[in-house]
Amino acid sequence: xxxxxxxxxxxxxxxxxxxxxxxxxxxxxxxxxxxxxxxxxxxxxxxxxxxxxxxxxxxxxxxxxxxxxxxxxxxxxxxxxxxxxxxxxxxxxxxxxxxxxxxxxxxxxxxxxxxxxxxxxxxxxxxxxxxxxxxxxxxxxxxxxxxxxxxxxxxxxxxxx
Amino acid sequence: xxxxxxxxxxxxxxxxxxxxxxxxxxxxxxxxxxxxxxxxxxxxxxxxxxxxxxxxxxxxxxxxxxxxxxxxxxxxxxxxxxxxxxxxxxxxxxxxxxxxxxxxxxxxxxxxxxxxxxxxxxxxxxxxxxxxxxxxxxxxxxxxxxxxxxxxxxxxxxxxx
Amino acid sequence: xxxxxxxxxxxxxxxxxxxxxxxxxxxxxxxxxxxxxxxxxxxxxxxxxxxxxxxxxxxxxxxxxxxxxxxxxxxxxxxxxxxxxxxxxxxxxxxxxxxxxxxxxxxxxxxxxxxxxxxxxxxxxxxxxxxxxxxxxxxxxxxxxxxxxxxxxxxxxxxxx
Numbered sequence: 201x202x203x204x205x206x207x208x209x210x211x212x213x214x215x216x217x218x219x220x221x222x223x224x225x226x227x228x229x230x231x232x233x234x235x236x237x238x239x240x241x242x243x244x245x246x247x248x249x250x251x252x253x254x255x256x257x258x259x260x261x262x263x264x265x266x267x268x269x270x271x272x273x274x275x276x277x278x279x280x281x282x283x284x285x286x287x288x289x290x291x292x293x294x295x296x297x298x299x300x301x302x303x304x305x306x307x308x309x310x311x312x313x314x315x316x317x318x319x320x321x322x323x324x325x326x327x328x329x330x331x332x333x334x335x336x337x338x339x340x341x342x343x344x345x346x347x348x349x350x351x352x353x354x355x356x357x358x359x360x361x
Numbered sequence: 362x363x364x365x366x367x368x369x370x371x372x373x374x375x376x377x378x379x380x381x382x383x384x385x386x387x388x389x390x391x392x393x394x395x396x397x398x399x400x401x402x403x404x405x406x407x408x409x410x411x412x413x414x415x416x417x418x419x420x421x422x423x424x425x426x427x428x429x430x431x432x433x434x435x436x437x438x439x440x441x442x443x444x445x446x447x448x449x450x451x452x453x454x455x456x457x458x459x460x461x462x463x464x465x466x467x468x469x470x471x472x473x474x475x476x477x478x479x480x481x482x483x484x485x486x487x488x489x490x491x492x493x494x495x496x497x498x499x500x501x502x503x504x505x506x507x508x509x510x511x512x513x514x515x516x517x518x519x520x521x522x
Numbered sequence: 523x524x525x526x527x528x529x530x531x532x533x534x535x536x537x538x539x540x541x542x543x544x545x546x547x548x549x550x551x552x553x554x555x556x557x558x559x560x561x562x563x564x565x566x567x568x569x570x571x572x573x574x575x576x577x578x579x580x581x582x583x584x585x586x587x588x589x590x591x592x593x594x595x596x597x598x599x600x601x602x603x604x605x606x607x608x609x610x611x612x613x614x615x616x617x618x619x620x621x622x623x624x625x626x627x628x629x630x631x632x633x634x635x636x637x638x639x640x641x642x643x644x645x646x647x648x649x650x651x652x653x654x655x656x657x658x659x660x661x662x663x664x665x666x667x668x669x670x671x672x673x674x675x676x677x678x679x680x681x682x683x
Contacts, residue, residue: 296652489618
């Protein structure tokens with residue numbers, strides 16, 4: 201809003217759905233490309249997007265957390281927000297994206313990182329799900345709570361996806 | 362945005378999903394705790410969060426509205442936004458939240474009320490669903506439409522959850 | 523934010539769910555009615571809201587895109603975001619809206635257009651899904667990407683629905 205400062209956009213990435221993650225990282229990388237400061241705050245299912253790629257070998261503490269761990273299979277196992285029927289799977293969408301020469305989710309995440317989008321993990325969600333910073337890709341800047349998120353996103357737009 | 366005024370955050374709580382309500386009230390109470398003025402505008406399924414606790418004895422007028430009433434079982438009956446399989450139910454999540462010493466949804470709602478978060482119910486949704494102000498907890502400040510919501514949320518961020 | 527300019531609200535319409543489209547167009551037409559400049563950026567499933575009414579005869583190029591075409595049946599075939607059980611279908615909701623004398627989705631879209639809400643289609647989603655501008659109602663102002671969306675929505679709120 202203040203023209204003397206850099207424009208800012210902050211995304212709360214709550215959903216772990218494939219299509220919503222594509223939307224979030226398209227918006228993030230596209231905004232960073234036109235010189236916005238961009239923050240993404242991953243919370244709940246959104247944490248899937250930043251999990252290390254090691255399949256479903258979830259390391260959370262506690263048997264119950266492991267059930268959520270199964271649901272949190274990482275970015276290679278995220279579903280579509282709509283019914284996965286008729287073959288309209290994330291795999292098919294990725295196939296179409298490649299065929300159309302559109303960046304895939306993996307490429308959008310890499311582009312966002314290359315463009316210095318700030319990635320934060322939600323402390324409370326991690327606590328509930330029994331996750332630690334070690335479960336995430338090293339590009340995660342830090343683990344923060346609501347107060348810090350509000351502070352970092354102050355003066356810009358906040359979007360919940 | 363204006364530093365001389367109180368910072369403001371307004372949430373449109375559309376989804377009645379357990380996990381999204383946890384996100385909405387975590388954001389609301391966390392913002393109010395750092396001195397934001399916070400408004401929540403409950404609409405459609407989000408109205409579930411503010412229904413009186415009386416099970417499913419929905420009192421809307423008309424047989425058809427009663428079908429929606431069944432779907433609107435109040436905050437003790439809200440589902441997860443993801444498939445409720447493998448025991449990953451709101452009950453399990455509440456159990457984990459308690460075990461981890463994280464505030465539960467009920468506690469987050471109470472905290473939001475204690476921190477003077479303003480709660481509004483959407484006039485149009487109530488009209489469609491055949492609900493009246495009596496169906497809601499007494500802490501609801503008033504029943505408003507889009508124009509009033511825009512006015513109350515003016516000058517701050519608006520987030521749709 | 524700037525009181526000398528027109529207030530601005532921009533909606534990213536991502537979901538093609540009936541109830542979320544009702545929410546988006548209620549917010550859009552309600553804001554336009556109180557003199558906001560309103561932009562809607564239709565992306566992914568949201569593109570359903572602006573498809574020409576010709577049933578499911580999807581004309582995208584490529585057999586795979588046609589599968590998504592089946593899922594993108596246009597605004598007369600959009601589902602509820604919640605389970606369509608117990609008769610709680612978009613048809614029932616439309617019936618209730620009519621009975622309660624609330625504007626239906628079709629009427630909300632017409633009102634938004636009459637109130638000069640700017641409608642934009644997302645270039646990337648169309649590309650993935652093999653759609654062209656001809657697939658949409660003529661009121662679509664233009665087909666744009668993220669950079670243009672950011673530019674048009676600058677200085678106002680952005681809401682993801």
